[in-house]
Amino acid sequence: MPADLAVIGLGPYGLPLAQAAVAAGIPTIGYRTGPEAGALSPAEQRRMLSGGFRPATNAAELGRVRTAVICAPTPRGADGGPDLAQVEAAGRTLSAHLRPHTTVILESPVHPGTTEGFLRPLLEEGSGLRAGRDFHLAYSPSRVDPGNRDFTPANTPKVIGGLTPACTESAAAFYGRLTDKVVRARGPREAETVQLLETNYRHVNIALVNEMAILCHDLGVDLWDVVRCAETKPFGFEAFRPGPGVGGHTLPQDLTSHGGRGLRMVELAQQVNNRMPGYVVQRAATLLNEHGKSARGARVLLLGVTYKPDLADLQGAPAREIALRLMELGASVSYHDPHVPAWSVIDRPVPRADSLYEAAADADLTILLQQHRTYDLQGLSVKAQLLLDTRGATPTGAAHRL
Numbered sequence: 575m576p577a578d579l580a581v582i583g584l585g586p587y588g589l590p591l592a593q594a595a596v597a598a599g600i601p602t603i604g605y606r607t608g609p610e611a612g613a614l615s616p617a618e619q620r621r622m623l624s625g626g627f628r629p630a631t632n633a634a635e636l637g638r639v640r641t642a643v644i645c646a647p648t649p650r651g652a653d654g655g656p657d658l659a660q661v662e663a664a665g666r667t668l669s670a671h672l673r674p675h676t677t678v679i680l681e682s683p684v685h686p687g688t689t690e691g692f693l694r695p696l697l698e699e700g701s702g703l704r705a706g707r708d709f710h711l712a713y714s715p716s717r718v719d720p721g722n723r724d725f726t727p728a729n730t731p732k733v734i735g736g737l738t739p740a741c742t743e744s745a746a747a748f749y750g751r752l753t754d755k756v757v758r759a760r761g762p763r764e765a766e767t768v769q770l771l772e773t774n775y776r777h778v779n780i781a782l783v784n785e786m787a788i789l790c791h792d793l794g795v796d797l798w799d800v801v802r803c804a805e806t807k808p809f810g811f812e813a814f815r816p817g818p819g820v821g822g823h824t825l826p827q828d829l830t831s832h833g834g835r836g837l838r839m840v841e842l843a844q845q846v847n848n849r850m851p852g853y854v855v856q857r858a859a860t861l862l863n864e865h866g867k868s869a870r871g872a873r874v875l876l877l878g879v880t881y882k883p884d885l886a887d888l889q890g891a892p893a894r895e896i897a898l899r900l901m902e903l904g905a906s907v908s909y910h911d912p913h914v915p916a917w918s919v920i921d922r923p924v925p926r927a928d929s930l931y932e933a934a935a936d937a938d939l940t941i942l943l944q945q946h947r948t949y950d951l952q953g954l955s956v957k958a959q960l961l962l963d964t965r966g967a968t969p970t971g972a973a974h975r976l
């Protein structure tokens with residue numbers, strides 16, 4: 575059966591899209607833009623293959639689909655902005671095989687203006703076709719929330735901004751097969767800026783509550799109780815909770831690296847969030863000192879080293895910097911994570927604890943960095959000699975909270 579859709583980039587944005595398309599009965603091929611690969615269980619892989627998904631190694635197959643969606647990763651570049659190297663590679667590869675009437679959609683996180691000013695020239699130059707006349711071009715921000723069982727592609731609205739009204743409608747027709755609601759933006763720049771706003775909203779609010787955590791600790795106030803009470807307000811408030819840092823694949827974006835006006839609040843939020851791993855280590859050293867122990871030579875167990883609970887994804891997880899800083903203080907660091915069988919920090923393997931309770935009882939300090947569902951936090955708080963909870967997950971009074 576010929577494929578209807580090509581997903582270019584099989585990382586954190588492309589794989590969920592491919593899964594959703596297969597679930598909707600759309601014959602789909604997946605084309606890698608680099609070494610990226612999302613984490614799929616063997617059962618999920620079998621389900622996708624049986625549902626009509628095919629990995630493609632021949633780029634010529636990209637010219638035989640009606641819709642091509644570029645989902646290439648855009649990690650932070652040297653200038654602090656998104657690195658478009660894989661988007662460029664995807665665009666050049668697709669352009670060599672692009673046929674008239676194809677709908678091309680970009681989903682990668684990018685600065686406003688990238689679809690028109692960067693991707694469009696690549697596609698037109700390589701194909702000899704004209705965007706908006708010979709093929710459709712649009713942008714749609716990825717709204718993937720890994721591990722979220724309440725919001726799936728089917729019930730999460732998709733925002734679409736096309737180069738022309740016809741481009742928007744063509745992209746809307748495609749996404750209408752995947753989701754219950756399609757939201758039309760005025761154009762690709764507006765759709766790209768939606769992604770900018772949504773990403774920065776998360777980072778700014780996490781920064782606010784992280785700074786509140788530090789303030790409340792200094793004041794002797796229980797922040798977790800403050801948040802619990804505040805979230806009962808039915809309007810004008812959305813609860814965010816502090817943590818040891820901010821991970822994930824979507825980075826906060828400040829337009830200064832793109833020649834635009836800087837977003838001062840975003841810059842400040844990055845500063846606040848970037849200092850959280852150091853603050854956790856500072857609190858850890860203080861706790862050890864208060865209990866008559868030095869960080870040098872202390873046995874420290876890190877629980878949960880992924881960036882999100884119940885996932886194996888390590889992208890941007892603050893655990894790496896926390897482990898490194900503890901090692902620099904002379905601590906002996908080990909970890910436990912049911913989703914991570916092996917872990918290294920600057921090419922230095924970190925010992926993995928097999929028995930959680932035994933390791934917690936043996937450690938001078940246990941630091942909960944990620945609240946995986948499998949952790950019995952009540953039992954853990956009893957077994958651990960000293961427990962620092964950065965997620966507010968343990969029962970009140972059972973641990974030292976961030």
